[in-house]
Amino acid sequence: MNYLLSNFVFGRGVFSVYLKFLILSFLYLFSNVVFAAIGVDPIDRFYDSSKVITSVKTTNNYGNGYVLQEYTEISGSQIREYRNLLGQLFAVAWSGPVLPDLKKLISEKYLDDPILVGPQLSNRVISTKKGSLVIKSQGRMRFFKGYAYDLNILPSQFDLRLLE
Known part of the structure; x- marks a missing residue:
């Protein structure tokens, strides 16, 4: 089962490539919206x-x-x-x-x-x-x-x- 899951996610099949693309696209889209305060490393800022x-x-x-x-x-x-x-x-x-x-x-x-x-x-x-x-x-x-x-x-x- 573990072998199947690792092949499914980390393998070279079409679905694996598609899944990696989706994950990276999601991370890219939401990584650009990061807020910080001056002089502080970027942190998520929560708004009311x-x-x-x-x-x-x-x-x-x-x-x-x-x-x-x-x-x-x-x-x-x-x-x-x-x-x-x-x-x-x-x-x-x-x-x-x-x-x-x-x-x-x-x-x-x-x-x-x-x-x-x-x-x-x-x-x-x-x-x-x-x-x-x-x-x-x-x-x-x-x-x-x-x-x-x-x-x-x-x-x-x-x-x-x-x-x-």
Whole structure:
């Protein structure tokens, strides 16, 4: 029985090739939707039902040392995540009618600063640098935009104007 199962999955028959193709296709399709926080290795991010992602687009820019992943939340907010070739998120930019949850976009190790978690965050302009993290955010009701990046893991070829 064990021989039959190993031949079935790992053999060279048509069905075995088809099964391998299905498994690899499934892994490829769902491996591109990985989220992380700045400065942290990629991890799965779980959203509550009010922040479901409606679309995802991935653009490989290996020549410049990064991969861009864009997605839109159900609220209409657009998020652009930039990863280096190791898969680490080094920059994130956002725009839309709702300010995204910065704790999910930026690693919580950076968010102990009162200026970043204050109650009036959505009603002002923030331009701050904490260690290697730079955050710029501005907005008013129904229009927010901003970006954050980590200088320590920023690829040398990356143009910061892409974040604006």
